Amino acid sequence: MQNKVSVAPAGGxxxxxxxxxxxxxxxxxxxxxxxxxxxxxxxxxxxxxxGRAHHRAIxxxxxxxxxxxxxxxxxxxxxxxxxxxxxxxxxxxxxxxxRIGRRDRRERQLYLTDKGAALERRLSEAQRARMRAAYxxxxxxxxxxxxxxxxxxxxxxxxxQYRALKELPxxx
Amino acid sequence: MQNKVSVAPAGGxxxxxxxxxxxxxxxxxxxxxxxxxxxxxxxxxxxxxxGRAHHRAIxxxxxxxxxxxxxxxxxxxxxxxxxxxxxxxxxxxxxxxxRIGRRDRRERQLYLTDKGAALERRLSEAQRARMRAAYxxxxxxxxxxxxxxxxxxxxxxxxxQYRALKELPxxx
DNA sequence: GTTGGAAAGTCAACAAGTCTGACGTAATAA
DNA sequence: TTATTACGTCAGACTTGTTGACTTTCCAAC
Numbered sequence: 001m002q003n004k005v006s007v008a009p010a011g012g013x014x015x016x017x018x019x020x021x022x023x024x025x026x027x028x029x030x031x032x033x034x035x036x037x038x039x040x041x042x043x044x045x046x047x048x049x050x051g052r053a054h055h056r057a058i059x060x061x062x063x064x065x066x067x068x069x070x071x072x073x074x075x076x077x078x079x080x081x082x083x084x085x086x087x088x089x090x091x092x093x094x095x096x097x098x099r100i101g102r103r104d105r106r107e108r109q110l111y112l113t114d115k116g117a118a119l120e121r122r123l124s125e126a127q128r129a130r131m132r133a134a135y136x137x138x139x140x141x142x143x144x145x146x147x148x149x150x151x152x153x154x155x156x157x158x159x160x161q162y163r164a165l166k167e168l169p170x171x172x
Numbered sequence: 173m174q175n176k177v178s179v180a181p182a183g184g185x186x187x188x189x190x191x192x193x194x195x196x197x198x199x200x201x202x203x204x205x206x207x208x209x210x211x212x213x214x215x216x217x218x219x220x221x222x223g224r225a226h227h228r229a230i231x232x233x234x235x236x237x238x239x240x241x242x243x244x245x246x247x248x249x250x251x252x253x254x255x256x257x258x259x260x261x262x263x264x265x266x267x268x269x270x271r272i273g274r275r276d277r278r279e280r281q282l283y284l285t286d287k288g289a290a291l292e293r294r295l296s297e298a299q300r301a302r303m304r305a306a307y308x309x310x311x312x313x314x315x316x317x318x319x320x321x322x323x324x325x326x327x328x329x330x331x332x333q334y335r336a337l338k339e340l341p342x343x344x
Numbered sequence: 345g346t347t348g349g350a351a352a353g354t355c356a357a358c359a360a361g362t363c364t365g366a367c368g369t370a371a372t373a374a
Numbered sequence: 375t376t377a378t379t380a381c382g383t384c385a386g387a388c389t390t391g392t393t394g395a396c397t398t399t400c401c402a403a404c
């Protein structure tokens with residue numbers, strides 16, 4: 001498959017940003033940036049013998065207190081066996097509380113304890129600090145483009161999930 | 173740590189894009205987009221009983237034919253023992269060739285075989301296809317912002333490595 | 345020259361986190 | 375009553391990461 005893009009395409013507008021080389025640069029930027037993106041939380045997590053999986057669970061439970069195990073499974077896109085181990089340690093360690101569902105007693109609703117919320121703040125503040133620095137350095141226009149491209153990269157279902165996440169107030 | 177940003181900051185320019193909520197949206201966008209970003213190659217790799225680690229090795233060997241194991245270690249940021257296993261299977265399967273270094277016979281210089289190059293094309297074309305669609309949908313301005321933010325997110329050393337990667341011609 | 349340390353690479357063993365598959369229990373829906 | 379759903383768990387496997395110990399090779403100081 002070729003995909004060279006010549007200098008002056010039909011519309012008269014330059015499509016040089018679609019060359020294979022530009023795409024490869026973008027791919028590499030994603031790889032390196034993602035590693036940096038997870039580096040700060042990873043340090044904190046390693047101290048506590050947790051991993052990224054714990055962080056993700058904590059993040060989404062914080063985001064939507066009371067969400068069910070199945071709902072969490074859906075956003076994380078992993079198997080329940082895999083999630084279960086992570087969740088069990090978080091519950092044993094007193095970071096997450098699992099309450100029997102109110103509507104449906106088969107469901108388990110997940111909540112962060114105070115201890116869990118404290119770790120969430122520590123993790124997300126570390127991650128936000130890096131993000132904030134990057135945003136500030138790049139400026140609002142760049143940030144808008146950043147979000148646009150990331151969203152355009154998602155599959156339909158993922159994008160729907162992402163959009164469904166509600167806004168939260170600033171850390172109080 | 174607070175980090176609320178009020179509506180009208182000193183400069184007179186809106187800093188609303190730096191609110192904790194906006195930062196969180198960006199973090200979540202990174203998480204979901206990265207998953208989508210790796211999804212297509214992952215499918216191909218699973219067919220062949222390889223994983224992402226194999227993809228990364230192949231990518232950078234393609235990028236810089238003849239690079240040494242240590243150089244590859246540096247860009248990937250893993251231990252040599254971890255890389256070694258991946259590299260061994262690639263060599264056994266005839267995708268990568270390891271030649272004794274010319275200057276220094278302790279070094280091993282890595283090259284893709286024809287078979288390795290064929291897989292590289294297949295993987296990277298799948299990944300580029302998604303990237304291309306996202307780029308096209310978002311437009312050149314957004315793409316510039318995307319790259320700016322990702323680069324601003326990297327640590328100094330990573331950014332240096334990223335910048336050191338040379339440009340390659342389009343897929344011939 | 346010899347030798348002794350540093351660098352490059354390899355082997356072995358273990359841990360985290362993912363997966364599939366099978367099964368059990370409780371609650372709900374038909 | 376029966377079928378389905380939600381959840382939890384056990385067992386077994388694989389990928390990818392880790393540390394630690396080892397060999398080979400090179401280089402530089404003696």
